[in-house]
Amino acid sequence: MGQQKPGVCRTLSKQLLRSGTSIGANVKEAQSAQSDKDFLSKLEIALKEERETEYWLEILIEAELVDKNKFESLLQETREIGKILVASTRKVKEKIKQ
Secondary structure: OOOOOOHHHHHHHHHHHHHHHHHHHHHHHOOOOOOOHHHHHHHHHHHHHHHHHHHHHHHHHHHHOOOOHHHHHHHHHHHHHHHHHHHHHHHHHHHHOO
């Protein structure tokens, strides 16, 4: 990350690490859910964390604190995970309604 603003980079990278790892942790936790509603709740938390991760990546890229080419691919992967989580939460919501 950028050398000119090490404090900013450190802070943003900590936020990115926290939200990015939280996505997987919540999906893993959802696998042991006690009910469909619990499963949905964990997936929705994972989706919120995905959106936060997307936000931090966008800031890092736009502020030119990171290599744009490397981080654009991470941003795209993060968005793909978001699409999967949106589709999954919709399916669970439909199942709960039945």
